[in-house]
Amino acid sequence: MSKGRFGKYGGQYVNEILMHALIELEEAFEKIYPTPEFQREFMGLLRDYGGRPTPLYHAKNFSKLVGFKVYLKREDLLCGGSHKLNNALGQALLAKNMGKRRLITETAAGQHGLATAMAGNVCGLETEVFMGIKDLKRQAANVKKMRLLGAKVNPVRSGAGILKDAVSETLREWSACSRTTHYLVGSTVGPHPFPTIVATFQSVIGNEIKQQILEREGRYPDAIVACGSGGSNALGAFRPFLEDEGVRLYFVEGGGEGTGAEDSSMVFRYGSPGVLHGSLMLVMQDECGQIRASKTRAAGLNYPGRGPEISYLCEIGRVRPGYALDREVFEAVRTMCRAEGLIPALETAHAIAYVLNHREEFDPDDLVVINYSGRGDKDLEAILRYFYGS
Numbered sequence: 522m523s524k525g526r527f528g529k530y531g532g533q534y535v536n537e538i539l540m541h542a543l544i545e546l547e548e549a550f551e552k553i554y555p556t557p558e559f560q561r562e563f564m565g566l567l568r569d570y571g572g573r574p575t576p577l578y579h580a581k582n583f584s585k586l587v588g589f590k591v592y593l594k595r596e597d598l599l600c601g602g603s604h605k606l607n608n609a610l611g612q613a614l615l616a617k618n619m620g621k622r623r624l625i626t627e628t629a630a631g632q633h634g635l636a637t638a639m640a641g642n643v644c645g646l647e648t649e650v651f652m653g654i655k656d657l658k659r660q661a662a663n664v665k666k667m668r669l670l671g672a673k674v675n676p677v678r679s680g681a682g683i684l685k686d687a688v689s690e691t692l693r694e695w696s697a698c699s700r701t702t703h704y705l706v707g708s709t710v711g712p713h714p715f716p717t718i719v720a721t722f723q724s725v726i727g728n729e730i731k732q733q734i735l736e737r738e739g740r741y742p743d744a745i746v747a748c749g750s751g752g753s754n755a756l757g758a759f760r761p762f763l764e765d766e767g768v769r770l771y772f773v774e775g776g777g778e779g780t781g782a783e784d785s786s787m788v789f790r791y792g793s794p795g796v797l798h799g800s801l802m803l804v805m806q807d808e809c810g811q812i813r814a815s816k817t818r819a820a821g822l823n824y825p826g827r828g829p830e831i832s833y834l835c836e837i838g839r840v841r842p843g844y845a846l847d848r849e850v851f852e853a854v855r856t857m858c859r860a861e862g863l864i865p866a867l868e869t870a871h872a873i874a875y876v877l878n879h880r881e882e883f884d885p886d887d888l889v890v891i892n893y894s895g896r897g898d899k900d901l902e903a904i905l906r907y908f909y910g911s
């Protein structure tokens with residue numbers, strides 16, 4: 522397979538102006554990432570700042586409920602409350618080693634913007650975050666946190682004032698200032714080498730799962746279930762198991778209201794190959810190739826494309842795509858709250874809902890790992906409004 526391609530997916534569909542920055546980044550990653558100095562500093566930060574390794578928790582009550590053994594990989598316990606910091610710390614450290622002074626990024630729910638602001642401060646880099654004006658209003662709490670950390674938050678008014686417009690704006694900014702600035706992409710999307718860099722930094726999740734499950738059970742799991750949009754938490758958990766054919770890999774996307782393409786984020790059902798944000802991948806588009814908006818109550822899953830690697834792995838059948846509807850997701854939140862006393866993020870609850878609603882796909886002696894990507898504090902109001910209307 523050629524560099525930066527996963528089957529036909531991936532590539533570098535960008536303005537020529539950006540090619541220099543992408544080549545510089547690829548060369549720096551290949552040179553710096555494998556060095557013992559980088560590994561020591563990265564692993565040290567993940568441990569002492571991030572709190573890694575995150576536990577692999579045997580959820581006994583939830584297991585009893587579904588009829589097979591379920592472990593939760595507790596990324597909710599990573600500093601910041603989700604898996605996003607793994608990638609943010611890795612890229613910030615890489616940028617520092619490249620001599621960059623400033624990080625830029627975009628964010629929708631604010632989780633990635635916050636992780637970038639944290640990582641930027643740790644590495645002594647300025648941080649600037651682009652955010653659609655609609656998202657800015659919806660995610661006031663995270664905006665306040667980013668500002669408190671000293672990040673500059675730039676409202677994006679162009680287009681529909683949402684994530685896809687913020688990404689375009691950030692790419693524009695990067696092409697003007699890549700000499701001093703790194704674009705810290707938040708998921709396994711974007712032009713090569715970003716999907717590979719992000720998946721590599723997130724693979725710490727799957728490497729830990731492998732070691733932890735071997736210690737506990739003496740064997741690999743039968744299945745790993747992860748939610749996703751771009752695919753970073755899923756690929757982080759899956760990648761170290763790709764060669765182990767006995768491990769079934771499930772990728773759960775946002776089913777939204779489930780009444781059709783308009784009301785969902787089911788790219789594996791309604792999408793087709795197309796170019797979005799510099800990469801060929803599966804996207805929701807109209808007959809003219811214009812990107813169609815996706816819809817789900819989980820802000821972190823509300824992206825109309827699937828990254829090139831996860832698109833490819835589903836196409837060849839290594840990863841099985843699934844979905845969970847919004848109402849199933851809220852029920853899954855309640856089930857996890859009652860069974861284990863844990864409030865999952867709405868994104869994470871998609872993976873939980875899939876397991877709850879597809880019990881027939883698992884055997885009683887199966888070992889199933891749910892990648893528990895984040896905690897639900899950020900979604901508390903939406904959850905309470907759903908159940909109690911206030």
Ligand SMILES: *Cc1c(COP(=O)(O)O)cnc(C)c1O
Nearest residue numbers: 708749750752753754821868895
């Ligand atoms: C951002 C986010 C996701 C989705 O992003 P991926 O890159 O597909 O992993 C899932 N879960 C949580 C908690 C998130 O914050």
